[in-house]
Amino acid sequence: MTDLRFTCTGVRPEPYGAGPTLLFKLRVEEADHQPVHAVALRCQIRIEPAGRSYEPEEVGMLGDLFGEPSRWNSTLKPLQFAHTSVTVPGFTGSTEIDLPVPCTYDTEVASASYFRALSRGEVPLLLLFSGTVFTGRDGFRAEPVPWHKETSYRMPVDVWRNMIEQYFPNSGWLRVRLDVLDALRRYRSARALPSWERVFDELLATADAKADAKGAD
Template identity: 40%
Template structure:
């Protein structure tokens, strides 16, 4: 029976993709005498948010996700981020493959709020593997087996890697998704006031409110 081991060595981003895409460099090791024909690899990725410390500013940034910091003992839990598939090419003993993770800048998505709210350090990730392994025995007979659900790998993704990727795709900008009726009201306000840009529109609305906005 073929057995594989997984280890994430590095992370980078794919430039000029259709969407921001993070790449995890995954090292896969197999048995010495077994020839792996291919692996249909499934990977579920979780954010282990309770496995790192947070600055006071980060705690403020993450209130929308976890509430006030004095409640984090109850609310700070691992979060499902995404699930991706990778077709691993033939190899004999080990191979290095790119696991591509399409990322969104939608602030209605919890992972985006979490990544954006961090200022420094790293993001603890847990990768859970499943899928099918196609390999040849020493007799040359083709076999297939499933990757055990116990197979996993941890990696601490630098916060700077995610932020640099988003800055490359969306320089000095962020995206908000609004309901049509809310956008229509905002658009009418912008036109009625003769405000040339959306930035100035929001700045004027913020300046007109009595609510103190933290900086």
């Protein structure tokens, strides 16, 4: 059985992608130095939120994912980040490749909501591998990549933030139901507000004023 070993050595944003994409640098090694003709590699990437500590402002942004901090001992479960695949060209001994991972800024997606909540530090990731390796010194055979093959990596939060800023500078994405959107449109039209930012600013200011008035009572 071909013994492949995987190590993640770095990550960077794809500078010319059609959408936000991270490139994870993978080192792939064949332990017995058998010739590898190619690998059809699949990778599942999970976020391991229990693998780091959180600042108070981060805790306040993570309630929608993990609930009250008093429950975090039981609710900090792994989050799905990505499923991706790549073809590894032939090599003997070891090789390095880029593993492309498309990303989203849709905060309805748990991974994007988690990344957005972090202000600094690193994201604990677990990369789990599967697929098919094509090998053979005196012939050609196909073998599965065992499911237990995995590696850990701590991705700097700034890498994700810089990538999102590259594609969506100083902006975000919010999805609402159609009836809510229609109500917001009517609110904007009735007041001739020039932008959606003004709509939300007015609504938040009104909510704050009501909260202050209630507190004064």
